[in-house]
Amino acid sequence: MSTSTPFDPGKRLLLVGDVFVDVHLQSKLIRLGGVFHAARAAHAIGAGYGVAYLAPSYLVAEIDHFLSKLGCQAFAHVGEITGSPSVMLIGDSAEAGDVGYDGILRAARQCVWKKDELRDLVERFRPTDTLVLAGDYPLQDVLDLSRSTGAAIHLDCEHQSKIDLQAFGAPIETIFVSTSSQIFADLDRDAGRVVAALQPHAHTLVLKENRGGSRGLSIAGVVDAPSFPTETAHSVGVGDCFDAILVAAYPAENLGLRMRRASYYASMYATTFSHDSFVDDVTNARRLEGEIATLRGVRLPWERRRDLHVYLAAPDFPHVRTDALDALERALRYHNFTPHRPVRENGISSAQSSAAQETQLYRADIELLEQCALLIAVPLTPDPGTFAELGWATSKNLPTILFDATETVTNLFARRCAQRICKTLSDVIDSTFELMNGLT
Amino acid sequence: MGSTGTGNFGDYRPSGATRCDQPIDAELEDVAQSEYVTSMKAVPKVGALVRLRPTLSNGRIVAEDSQTAKVIGSLPTRYNYLLLCLTKGYGYEGSVSASATRPLHAVDVHLDPI
Numbered sequence: 235m236s237t238s239t240p241f242d243p244g245k246r247l248l249l250v251g252d253v254f255v256d257v258h259l260q261s262k263l264i265r266l267g268g269v270f271h272a273a274r275a276a277h278a279i280g281a282g283y284g285v286a287y288l289a290p291s292y293l294v295a296e297i298d299h300f301l302s303k304l305g306c307q308a309f310a311h312v313g314e315i316t317g318s319p320s321v322m323l324i325g326d327s328a329e330a331g332d333v334g335y336d337g338i339l340r341a342a343r344q345c346v347w348k349k350d351e352l353r354d355l356v357e358r359f360r361p362t363d364t365l366v367l368a369g370d371y372p373l374q375d376v377l378d379l380s381r382s383t384g385a386a387i388h389l390d391c392e393h394q395s396k397i398d399l400q401a402f403g404a405p406i407e408t409i410f411v412s413t414s415s416q417i418f419a420d421l422d423r424d425a426g427r428v429v430a431a432l433q434p435h436a437h438t439l440v441l442k443e444n445r446g447g448s449r450g451l452s453i454a455g456v457v458d459a460p461s462f463p464t465e466t467a468h469s470v471g472v473g474d475c476f477d478a479i480l481v482a483a484y485p486a487e488n489l490g491l492r493m494r495r496a497s498y499y500a501s502m503y504a505t506t507f508s509h510d511s512f513v514d515d516v517t518n519a520r521r522l523e524g525e526i527a528t529l530r531g532v533r534l535p536w537e538r539r540r541d542l543h544v545y546l547a548a549p550d551f552p553h554v555r556t557d558a559l560d561a562l563e564r565a566l567r568y569h570n571f572t573p574h575r576p577v578r579e580n581g582i583s584s585a586q587s588s589a590a591q592e593t594q595l596y597r598a599d600i601e602l603l604e605q606c607a608l609l610i611a612v613p614l615t616p617d618p619g620t621f622a623e624l625g626w627a628t629s630k631n632l633p634t635i636l637f638d639a640t641e642t643v644t645n646l647f648a649r650r651c652a653q654r655i656c657k658t659l660s661d662v663i664d665s666t667f668e669l670m671n672g673l674t
Numbered sequence: 675m676g677s678t679g680t681g682n683f684g685d686y687r688p689s690g691a692t693r694c695d696q697p698i699d700a701e702l703e704d705v706a707q708s709e710y711v712t713s714m715k716a717v718p719k720v721g722a723l724v725r726l727r728p729t730l731s732n733g734r735i736v737a738e739d740s741q742t743a744k745v746i747g748s749l750p751t752r753y754n755y756l757l758l759c760l761t762k763g764y765g766y767e768g769s770v771s772a773s774a775t776r777p778l779h780a781v782d783v784h785l786d787p788i
Binding site for chain 2: 264266296300462463464465501502505511515518519521522525528529530531532629631653664665668671
C-alpha cells in the first residue's frame with residue numbers, strides 16, 4: 235500500500251460559502267453545514283485552508299470556535315445574514331429521493347456583504363485556490379479578489395442557478411455541478427444541455443451524478459469515475475467534500491484519478507456524522523492510493539438510466555394505501571430510471587372481467603416485464619400476484635429486489651427468490667444502482 | 675465537529691462497535707468464472723473455510739478458500755468499506771453457508787472479524 239501524500243502541500247485553499255445549521259429530521263441530529271462540509275474534508279487531509287463565510291450573527295462564536303478546532307488557518311465573517319436563521323431542515327438525509335431541503339425563512343434572507351473583510355482575509359491568507367460554494371452573495375467580488383492573488387478558481391453551482399457566467403470573463407479552473415442541483419433542474423435535467431451551458435466557462439467541468447458516479451470534461455476529453463457504494467448515513471455535504479478533495483490534489487495529476495479519490499473520500503464522509511470517525515477513515519485511506527485507482531464502484535451515467543426500465547410488482551389497487559410505492563416511483567424517477575406500474579399502465583382485472591380480458595392483461599404485463607431490466611417487489615399486502623411476478627422474474631434471471639419494509643415476508647421461496655431484500659427506500663435505491671451497474 | 679444530537683453544538687461521538695466489527699453475510703458475485711470453480715469444476719461445499727483476501731483482486735474484494743487460497747468470488751460493491759477495515763488490520767474468516775450450481779453457480783458466505 236502506498237504511503238506518499240496525494241495532496242499538494244503547497245496549496246492554500248480558500249473556501250467561500252454560507253454556513254447553515256443542518257437539521258436532520260430523521261435522525262434528530264443538528265450539524266453545522268454549508269461550507270463546513272468542505273472544511274471538514276480539508277481538515278481531515280491536513281490541507282492548509284481558510285474560510286470566508288456568511289452566517290447570521292448568533293452563529294459566529296460557534297463557527298469561529300469550530301473552525302479553530304478544525305485547524306482552519308484563517309477565517310472571516312464576510313456576510314451578515316439577517317431575516318433568516320440559516321437553518322436547513324433535511325427530510326431525507328440519505329437522498330433516496332429528493333433530499334427535501336427546506337431553508338427556514340429563506341424568502342426573507344438578506345445579506346449584508348462585507349467586502350473589506352473578504353479583502354483582508356485574501357490579503358492575509360494569499361490563497362492559491364479558491365473553492366466557491368455559490369450562494370446569494372456577490373460572486374464577482376470573490377472572483378476579482380481571488381484573481382488578485384493569482385488563485386485558481388473553482389466554483390460549485392449546487393445551490394445557485396442564477397449565475398451570470400458571462401461575467402466570469404476568462405474561463406475559471408473548475409465548475410462543479412450535480413444532478414441534484416437547481417441549475418440541472420432548470421436545464422430540464424438534460425446532461426447535454428448542462429455541459430453545453432457550463433463547459434465553455436471552465437477548463438474542467440465536473441458533473442456529479444449521485445450514486446451513479448461522475449464525469450469530468452476538459453480539453454483532454456471526458457473521463458469517468460465511479461461512486462463507491464457504502465452504508466449511507468447521510469448525503470448532505472458529500473458533494474462539497476468531493477470538491478475539496480479534488481481541488482486539494484496536485485493539478486497535474488490525471489483527472490480520472492483525482493475524481494476517483496474524491497469519490498472514495500466522499501463516500502467515507504457519507505457513512506458517518508462523526509468527524510473523528512471520518513478523520514480516522516481518511517488517515518487510513520491515504521494508504522490506499524493504488525487500490526482506489528482500481529477499486530470497482532458503480533458507474534451508471536445519468537442519461538443511460540432512462541433506458542433502464544424497472545417493473546414495480548405490487549398490489550397497486552384502489553383499496554390499498556400505496557404511499558411506499560408512490561415514494562419508490564418518485565425516487566426512481568428522481569434518479570432518472572424509468573419505473574413502471576403495470577396496474578396503472580395496463581389496467582386491472584375485476585370479477586366482471588372475461589377470460590379473454592384477463593389473458594390480455596396477463597400478456598400485457600408479461601410484455602412489460604420482458605422490457606424491464608429490474609423487478610422490485612413491494613408487497614404492501616400479502617398479494618399473490620406480487621410474488622408470482624417476483625418468481626417469474628427470478629426464473630428469467632432478471633435482477634430482483636424485495637422491498638420488505640415491515641419485515642412481514644416470511645415465505646422461504648419469496649425471500650430466496652429476491653437477489654436483494656431491502657428494508658428502507660435508501661437500501662432499495664442503493665441496490666438498484668448496484669444491480670444495474672454495468673448494464674448500460 | 676460542529677455536530678450534536680442534543681441542545682448545543684459539540685463533537686458527535688457515536689458509541690458502540692464500528693461496521694468493521696460486524697459479521698458479514700454475503701452472496702458472492704462472479705462465482706462461475708472464479709479461480710476455484712474453474713480449477714475444481716465445482717463450488718465449495720457448505721462448511722468449507724473461507725477468508726477475505728487482504729488485497730484487491732482485479733479491483734474487487736474477494737473471498738478465497740482457506741485451504742487452497744483460490745478465489746471463490748467477489749463481494750458485492752456495497753462491501754467496499756471493508757477495504758478500509760482491512761487497512762486498519764481487520765481480517766475476516768468464516769465458512770460457506772450455502773452453495774449451489776443450479777440454476778446458477780452461487781456461493782453464500784458468513785465471515786466474522788478477527
